[in-house]
Structure formats: structure tokens, C-alpha cells
Amino acid sequence: MAVLRAVRQALAAAAVSRAKRRRLARALTDDQDLLTSGRPEGPRVVGEFVRTLLAHGSRRAVLPKCADCSRAGKLTSLRADGKRICPPCEERDVVLAAITSQPVITMSREAPKQCPRLRFPGMGGW
Incomplete structure (x- = not known):
């Protein structure tokens, strides 16, 4: 009974609205492993639910990890492939897109070695 009560409390805290x-x-009906796999998939509310389960003492739940940097934390943004990323990785993608004037679809974990603008003569660098 205590486990069921903890799950209900975690659900009430993480999914406040009926839509959530x-x-x-x-x-969770489509993929029950979202609570224990740490994959950056599914809606944002999955991460919130896992966070509250952990706060209520769960030992099996695993926070989703960022699809770019693999850090566990709040994953607030989506990549083009539908995987979730953390705010620093999203900010890096936005800055790089602004520098290159091209939309960023995917990116490696490593920062570029030189400014992409150096490809064009007279444009300057970092």
C-alpha cells in the first residue's frame, strides 16, 4: 500500500493537469521502459514523473539523459529526431545556427575547432 500511495503522490505532483x-x-503504454532506461525519449512529463518518483524513494527509476551530452537533468527541448536535450545543448545549437546562418539538425558532442564563418574570406572568426 505504501508503494501505491507513493506512486499516486508522484503522479499528482508531476502530472498536474489532465492533459499531462x-x-x-x-x-508509458507505448514504452514502459521509459521509467528505467534513461533514454531521452517521450514527452517532458516522463522526466518530471521520474524525478518525483526518485524523490519519493524509488530505486529503479532512472532520469532521462540528454541525447547530446548524456547528462541527466531536465530535458526541456527536442532535437529534430524527437530526442530530448538539456538547455545548455539547446543553447549551443541556437548559437551555432546563428553563426552559420543555417538551421542545425544534428551536431556532434564536440564544439567546432574553428568558426564556420572562416570559410568565407573577410568574414572574421570567433
């Missing part, structure tokens, strides 16, 4: 509860239910 529906998204969480749909995601």
Missing part, C-alpha cells in the same frame, strides 16, 4: 496525465499514460 494523458501524455504520460500514452507514453
